[in-house]
Amino acid sequence: MKQNKTVVFLASAAALLILPLILQGFGNAWVRIADMALLYVLLALGLNIVVGYAGLLDLGYVAFFAVGAYMYGLLASPHLTDTFPALAAMFPNGLHMPLWVIIPAGAGLAGLFGMLLGAPTLKLRGDYLAIVTLGFGEIIRVFMNNLDHPVNITNGPKGLNQIDAIRFFGIDLGKPLSVGGFELSSVSLYYYLFLALVVISVVISHRLQVSRIGRAWMAIREDEIAAKAMGINTRNMKLLAFGMGATFGGVSGVMFGSFQGFVSPESFSLMESVMIVAMVVLGGIGHLPGVILGAVLLSALPEVLRYVAGPLQAMTDGRLDSAILRQLLIALAMIVVMLMRPRGLWPAPEHGKSLQGK
């Protein structure tokens, strides 16, 4: 039994490692889909800490994603040096902060925002919290849209472009790399970076889940008053959950910014927040394999189906283009999956029941 598990584990690890090399053969667009799926997995894992473990419904999660992305966008693109001559004088070669500065900065800033949002909302009941976080997400988006005057910080709806690709140890992820005669495209390199981050996040999430902190979160989720009575400092624990979740969002944002090379407020709409919540809930809330499954399904499947949209579009004289079809599929998936499996596609085993199986 144990050996079987190891074999499955090794096989899936190998499959994940080879995947981009195969997809590359079909075209980089396919690798891009895999990359985006991994990014969404990262986001869903972060939100899972807030919603799944601590039971705090956060509908403005995309705001932290945005904070990370803009952080990278500002610190690694010509925008700031173009607008502020003083900065240009300080950095004559342009502002290109290394990754080692930006990732901690993006994560830290997003975490700080998470705590800032968490602090006034801790007293609120579930649904009130949902609407406040939703409002927070919108506030961040309005600021991103309008902070282009009087001082041009975010460049408004036009967004920031010419963002550097990620560079580390002399490897530039923006350019293809050839290893022993085999060409690895830029998107495949990003795939490996994202995969590594996902693995790290899964490990962190899992360790958190079985730790004292994770159990405290779940106690709060099940019954806050009882948790308090057991001596859990619910305020600090909830803040920690917000902060941790936001940190994941911030790091994914940094990755997104460099991967796209361009950020604009459009990418951080409420729809994105809803999508991430849907991934967590559809997959199986609080259950890591479920969350990953949900994220991959909801992000990759509609993209794949876009390729079969052509004939459908022709049939309906252009009304049903690929973007509409994608939205339609996501909406239907959310409704149908919830109706058929209200606890998610791959829910966590119920308490007590997991013991009977052995």
Place this chain on the structure above:
Amino acid sequence: MEILLQQIINGLVLGSMYALVALGYTMVYGIINLINFAHGEVLMVGALTSWTIISLMQSSMPGTPGWIILIIAMLISCVVAAALNFVIEKVAYRPLRNSPKLAPMLTAMGMSILLQTLAMIIWKPNYKPYPTLLPSAPFNIGGAVITPTQIMILGLTAVSLAALMYLVNHTKLGRAMRATAENPRVAALMGVKPDMVISATFIIGAVLATIAGMMYASNYGTVQHTMGFLPGLKAFTAAVFGGIGNLAGAVVGGILLGLIESIGSGYIGALTGGLLGSHYSDIFAFIVLIFVLTLRPSGLLGERVADRA
């Protein structure tokens, strides 16, 4: 001074639309504890249906007075939206009534996206001009102007609210609704049919949303498939602001929110020396909301309930 008066009028008009939509949210929440994310989309479907009917009537029966067209369009759209909301509840929320709380919320979000997408396919994504059916010459009140459409909005809101209050407080259905909101199990034991009450709640909510949607469309002069999103969001904010589950709270919250938004965006430019413009008006609602909830976690008129986390 004239600016203030004008902003108050605009705020009342905006606020009464929020109030009507907020009532739909708050009634549903009071009875089944669900944030009906699709409510804004019901407003949109109502408004778009009325647009279709008005265009049809204007082309087929030229010369009909505007207010007759308006009334007929309103009746038909209300029926369509009510049927839609009835079906939504039956298909997407009813089977999940005893499921984990997030499940119906997710189907509600899914419904919202689905309706928006379907509306985009049916009505095409462009902005459509909404015809002005009432005379457009504005009246002057102490330097501020008010259009007949705005007067109609205020009047219609008052009538709808009065009708709703009568329905809830003085009819058998209203009593059943209040009983179900208080305690569904005991209400069922007393012979109230919860399913029927819930369906009735959704139908009433849809009618109010359609009225608000048509007001919104005639006030701003355009309709489009995304028009339900922002009023829906603001109205929900208004419902929470006033204390969710509380009918009077929804009305107070809606009108206050409208006033705050309109007065705030009228003065923010002058207050901050032109630093922040009126395009920040959308965030007033949320900033106010965060403040109110920090000070009074259950909303302005909400009762303090034990934390069920």
